[in-house]
Amino acid sequence: MGVPTVREEQAIRRLTDRLVESFTDTYPVERVETVVGAARSRFDGHPVREFVPILVERIARRELEAAPSSAEDGTVFSVAESAPSTAQSGAGRLRNTDLRQSIGAVFAGKRTAALSIAAAAIVAAIVVTIAVRQTDSPAITGPVAQSPATLHGVVGSEKIAFFSDPKVVEALARNGVKIEVDPAGSRQIATSVDLSKYDFAFPSSGPAAERIQRARNITAKYTPFSSPMAIATFQPIADLLTAAGVVRPGPVATFDMARYLELARTDTQWDFLPGNTAYPVRKNIVVSTTDPRSSNSAAMYLAIASYVANDNTIVQGPAAEQAVLSSVSKLFARQGYTENSSEGPFKEYLSAGMGPTPLVLIYEAQFVEAAARGQVKPGMVLTYPSPTVLSKHTLVPLNAEGDRIGRLLSTDPQLQRLAAEHGFRTGDTAPFAKVTADNHVPVPADLIDVIETPTYDTLEHLLDSVTQTYN
The missing domain is CATH 3.40.190.10 (Periplasmic binding protein-like II)
Structure with missing residues (x-):
């Protein structure tokens, strides 16, 4: 399964900023972020990530440029241009020309000796998968309709308001995650809380996190914000x-x-x-x-x-x-x-x-x-x-899903901005x-x-x- 890289996260953040600037008079920031998140989710599971930001931007820009009241029937073709299939109506659909333009844009910027026929086949496979998904799914009108995975954490009480914020809940859901947290004192988390039922522990200091790491022989940790x-x-x-x-x-x-x-x-x-x-x-x-x-x-x-x-x-x-x-x-x-x-x-x-x-x-x-x-x-x-x-504030992942949360809180631009709204200092001042x-x-x-x-x-x-x- 493909795992987004830091470079991809940065590229997604930059393209989101560009789209926000382009459509600032048409849509609120949250709508643009929702469209980007929905477009990106179509590539979940793909091992090849190099072209994902380019395709995400083109998909999102197409939807945002479409007038809200002018939904069209979208016809989706395979890359081999076999018999067409008619998708459901919606401005969020990729049409045949959209697919070809997206692929063309990728190759126009990548025409070097390093771009082999094999690479072209990989991109084609990604787009074919998008086309298949679109014929079976409704048009994008908001956050992706999916059942997010529910993860559990124990956190310092001062972070409860952050995790309860509807905007944080929505941002996590766009990344396929729902988080349920229990509050506790940080030293309690490190000394007396039963951590076996949690995916991550999130005390409020390095020493408390270090105690957890020592007790459970864990080396990974994340510090998404501080105070x-x-x-x-x-x-x-x-x-x-x-x-x-x-x-x-x-x-x-x-x-x-x-x-x-x-x-x-x-x-x-x-x-x-x-x-x-x-x-x-x-x-x-x-x-x-x-x-x-x-x-x-x-x-x-x-x-x-x-x-x-x-x-x-x-x-x-x-x-x-x-x-x-x-x-x-x-x-x-x-x-x-x-x-x-x-x-x-x-x-x-x-x-x-x-x-x-x-x-x-x-x-x-x-x-x-x-x-x-x-x-x-x-x-x-x-x-x-x-x-x-x-x-x-140091997050200790207790399993692979907890590690995913640590990376997400540390790298997702919207979650970092929301942390600042809750008074925390982040890497971006x-x-x-x-x-x-x-x-x-x-x-x-x-x-x-x-x-x-x-x-x-x-x-x-x-x-x-x-x-x-x-x-």
Whole structure:
């Protein structure tokens, strides 16, 4: 069975962009993408892929150029021009002249000594197969009518909205896939979830993915998108912490972790801050996180805090682990109850205001996505820990179908654009920049003050030590 290559994916993306530009006044982008996807699906299973983008563009352009109300009877001939057969009506049909023109265009651009009679026979066989398929199938009027394969994954909760998006569902269906996902904390995915019933696992960081890979002896992985850790707060809180030397305002506000650890070490409460009339409560200044025993975002927070507590050095070895343990454990033990996934505390931030959650550790993507949905209210502020870490959402395929999903999410142009709409950073920076600009979210274009996490083993040791303080 033919497998599309990266070169083919790039060619399909370019031809789609050309068609979108050509028909921008006639059809919405989604219609053009649907037509391209339908045309491409006709070549599923063909081992020879070299001419697929050329033929796909000609098929799609023919359909888009046809007036929506002027469907014609299409007559399909074999390449040998044997007796014709009449296909069903529809502007999406390939007529005999279309087939010959498509083949002619291919050969016109490929007339070299390398194009042998055998190659011509292969192209002819592809077109004959298209003709046979068309006599048995209805005209294209939307997404290809087929039953997509249903695959199952377990994902970090912050990606549930992405997989539930109807546009994502449609894009996957055009590629013959339906995905059903279950949410779980990333560390839960790596440690306690039964992965035998899933096709892929999609935690929110490299360390969690590495644990899965080690446990199941898997080398493959994909990182379709990423998101730095951030801290969501409110303007009155940001003003208080600016005066206390924690928040540094600017085009993109930063949160000084070293100064914050000083306040935590001295058990500073909110009502201790001078001139505090905005939030004079008798509780410690604490950033709300998820449960480090189950969630990746808390593990990333631990990576940041341990780095700062270790004199701005990545923790390595038992001595360094013990040296930072008392400082970092306090950041979690004082929170009381914590949730298993990042969705919970961020929802409380959006709905309950600064009373219960004046400072919340989140993924940048969550804030950007909420802004795009109109859920970010005036006075809500996004800050970036200094330093921060980049959470690399890493998909681990558990079988061949899971590997297909990893490749699809990493290479499909529409899925990458949709990921940006949900706040994720992808390899192409332009879609994310547009989403943040359109929704007035101040984010750093280039992440500079970013550190690496400790090694897998060190981070596990730190998490286990912090977990013991809960007991």
